[in-house]
Amino acid sequence: MPPDTTPTPAGAALSEAAAEAEAARIIADAYRPAPAVPTSYRDTSPLPAHGDTPPVAQPGIPPMSQRAVDASRLMLTAGLATVPPGLVAIGILVASRQADPTVIGMICAAPAAVAVPVLALARLFTRAREAAPDTHHHHYDGPVYQDQRTTHTRTAGVWAKTDNHG
Incomplete structure (x- = not known):
């Protein structure tokens, strides 16, 4: 006669034969082979070229409106x-x-080296500032009154104070 494989209620005392039968049932359930029927499936057939499928971005220029x-x-x-x-x-x-050929060459090479043209332009502006005269000559015809004052304005919130020193 085959052993009884029906589960016993929890907490019930088992005989030695019943305990061995229960152990055999648990081992048989735990180590059974994989089922022959697959549990998942991947459809590798190509999608239709037209239909309800939303468009997918393709490599290259991103999709844009006209x-x-x-x-x-x-x-x-x-x-x-x-x-x-x-x-x-x-x-x-x-x-x-x-034109200065060096400056033109640096401007044409700007995509390759951005810092070099910036430095060349800074040097060009420095040379232009040095070339500018720093003395002023004024020629007047008639009586002239010159008032040279130094003005300092300090602001503290809403109020401002101006000091004129002559």
């Missing part, structure tokens, strides 16, 4: 349209010896 595409093309065209007049202006300046 208005955005037109605006970006207009900006690219306008940017490219400035290149020939700029090259003509550089050619005229170099031919008339009014």
Whole structure:
């Protein structure tokens, strides 16, 4: 006669034969082979080219509205349209010896090195400031009254105090 495999109520005392049968049942349930029927499935068939499926972003230019595409093309065209007049202006300046070839070279290399043109422009402004005269000559015809005062204004909230020293 096969052993009894019905579960016993909790807390009931088992005989030795019943305990061995219960252990055999637990082991049989715990270590059974995997089921022959799969529990998940991946559909690898291609999706239809049209239908209710939402669009998926493709590699390359991101999806944009027609208005955005037109605006970006207009900006690219306008940017490219400035290149020939700029090259003509550089050619005229170099031919008339009014341009510094070093500065032009640094401006053309700006995408590769941004810091160098900035330093060159700073040096150019320093040279321009040194070239400017620092003395002023005024020529007057008739009586002239000159009033030279130093003005200091201090503000503290709403009130301001101005001191004029002559």
